[in-house]
Amino acid sequence: MTRPITKTVNVPVADGDGERYTLKMGPQHPATHGVLRVDLELDGETIIKCSPHVGYLHRGFDKIAENRTYAQSLILTDRLDYIAAMANNVGYCVAVEKLLGISVPLRAKYIRTIVCEMSRIASHLLWLATHALDIGAMTVFLYCFREREVLLDLFEELCGARLTFSYPRIGGVRQDVTKNFVDVLQRFVADFPMHIEEYETLIDTNRIWLKRTVGIGVLSASEALELGLTGACLRGSGVDYDIRKHRPYDAYDLVDFEVPISDDGDIYARYRCRMEELHQSGRIIQQCIDQLPPGSIISEDAPDLVMPLHGQRKVEAGSSSYGTGLIRLLEEKEHFPVGDIYVSTEVPKGELGFYFISDGSGRPYRMHMRSPSFIHISALPALAEGSMIADLIANIGTLDVVLGECDR
Amino acid sequence: MESMEIAEKLQDHFSEEVLDICDFHGQVGVVVKRERIVDILRWLRDSPEIKMDHFMDLCGVDNKKRQGKNLLRLEVVYNLYSIPLRHSIRIRAQVPENDASIDTSTDLWCGASWHERECYDLMGISFNDHPNMRRVLLPDDWSGHPLRKEYPLKGREEWSGLEKLKHKVVKLQEFGLSDGTLRTKAERSQTKGNEKS
Numbered sequence: 001m002t003r004p005i006t007k008t009v010n011v012p013v014a015d016g017d018g019e020r021y022t023l024k025m026g027p028q029h030p031a032t033h034g035v036l037r038v039d040l041e042l043d044g045e046t047i048i049k050c051s052p053h054v055g056y057l058h059r060g061f062d063k064i065a066e067n068r069t070y071a072q073s074l075i076l077t078d079r080l081d082y083i084a085a086m087a088n089n090v091g092y093c094v095a096v097e098k099l100l101g102i103s104v105p106l107r108a109k110y111i112r113t114i115v116c117e118m119s120r121i122a123s124h125l126l127w128l129a130t131h132a133l134d135i136g137a138m139t140v141f142l143y144c145f146r147e148r149e150v151l152l153d154l155f156e157e158l159c160g161a162r163l164t165f166s167y168p169r170i171g172g173v174r175q176d177v178t179k180n181f182v183d184v185l186q187r188f189v190a191d192f193p194m195h196i197e198e199y200e201t202l203i204d205t206n207r208i209w210l211k212r213t214v215g216i217g218v219l220s221a222s223e224a225l226e227l228g229l230t231g232a233c234l235r236g237s238g239v240d241y242d243i244r245k246h247r248p249y250d251a252y253d254l255v256d257f258e259v260p261i262s263d264d265g266d267i268y269a270r271y272r273c274r275m276e277e278l279h280q281s282g283r284i285i286q287q288c289i290d291q292l293p294p295g296s297i298i299s300e301d302a303p304d305l306v307m308p309l310h311g312q313r314k315v316e317a318g319s320s321s322y323g324t325g326l327i328r329l330l331e332e333k334e335h336f337p338v339g340d341i342y343v344s345t346e347v348p349k350g351e352l353g354f355y356f357i358s359d360g361s362g363r364p365y366r367m368h369m370r371s372p373s374f375i376h377i378s379a380l381p382a383l384a385e386g387s388m389i390a391d392l393i394a395n396i397g398t399l400d401v402v403l404g405e406c407d408r
Numbered sequence: 409m410e411s412m413e414i415a416e417k418l419q420d421h422f423s424e425e426v427l428d429i430c431d432f433h434g435q436v437g438v439v440v441k442r443e444r445i446v447d448i449l450r451w452l453r454d455s456p457e458i459k460m461d462h463f464m465d466l467c468g469v470d471n472k473k474r475q476g477k478n479l480l481r482l483e484v485v486y487n488l489y490s491i492p493l494r495h496s497i498r499i500r501a502q503v504p505e506n507d508a509s510i511d512t513s514t515d516l517w518c519g520a521s522w523h524e525r526e527c528y529d530l531m532g533i534s535f536n537d538h539p540n541m542r543r544v545l546l547p548d549d550w551s552g553h554p555l556r557k558e559y560p561l562k563g564r565e566e567w568s569g570l571e572k573l574k575h576k577v578v579k580l581q582e583f584g585l586s587d588g589t590l591r592t593k594a595e596r597s598q599t600k601g602n603e604k605s
Binding site: 054064067098101225226228240337339342353359366368370375407 | 430432433435437461462463464465467469470473474485487491494496498517518519520521522523526530543544545546547554555559561
């Protein structure tokens, strides 16, 4: 027997002159995707003032990197955006290669493009899963993790790690891809559009999803630019800025892909941009597999892989970046120019930039990381102030932040 | 436009301010004085043929152990990029040690706010007229600025709030150890249920 509804309850609505109170959300709140604390000043359920607090994961990477050689700092970049660590590794390697003037063999470029796009898919899947979960769509979470698992297994086959890869090397990659890897990836890419369709049927025209996302967190193109947003957050506002097109690195100028842009600037627009990016990533991987040239996977100039004990250079799974290679890296000072350089790459979250100052000593005089999540969180007040507290969760999700990258 | 051209135009326009132009791997850095930094940035942003609309990066540098003419103790590096015109430039503003401050660029790009807070936090360069000049990554009561060259890698001391935090943890443990034994979650909820009934 169903219980009849006996009475309706009037929920008081904020009228702007109610009593204000402050609420500290986090740092352990599950919807903040890490250790983010947001201090809210509320009037009823309306956010009057929102101030994010970060730094709980600060490890001082800039300072640590100053005291290490270039090859040693690679592992720090794994710990930035741990959801897409591969893209961070590649970003770091591209920057150091540009600084030291190392040219990468074509095969390595293609392999790095493949792993970059794989990590973009893995990151976007995790974003979609948690973003949908925050808003209340539980099923998408399970579907996304099903596909993400395939990618993580592939990464494991490639380099033995599922989270912190350190697979790319300055001057190439550590290991060649296996035939099985290519076959499984090929199958995955062939099936992937079908899976994207699966997610889309769940939420694309879902009434609750639309109510929670359409017209919420709207940013115009000029606002988004002024806030310093990058990646899908900027493209969702209609600015055509993708570093893969603007300043191509690795094999991005050799493959054909489109940059999805939307003019609406709300949460739904950013969601659509990322979903389209999934399609494009699949396309890029397919082209890379088709075009994958034979040849060497590590540059002859790559300083960190010189292993004299083996007679000639060997690239093995067990070869760490420590050891003889490092000593030579320190001794041979002609490798290192004096100057400064800023190189950025398009990681799943946005623009990850590395600014190096080299004084010719073999260790960076100064290394600065421009992490997209740090800037995105600083834009949270612009999105959230004046909206309802429930929309704050959606706004944090749409910015796609990882606190490890934010705090460095 | 080539970065070098922009640098030369900047030099024509602000001949008093520009100290040096350096080129490395095709990236051009302009060393400037700090006094009119906001004017320089505004000119770069608003000139129709330059149009630096994307504030890529800002970071502080300690020049203590670096040789070079025109370099003061500290430096603020701005990396700008033009999305429609696809060119970039780097501005390096020199800041003296005895008065480590520079004007804020948040009026031009509000996204610069946290970049500047980070620069203050880690490098100790304060930004005049910044709306919220506080530490961002380190605790508010931290002493010193870690990215200065004289700051030791392992830090100077424990954070002053650590003792307080440890005390708090001990206190919290006491709640779980009421009768001297550590109980599991299931046991705790069981006793809770008994108390209620």
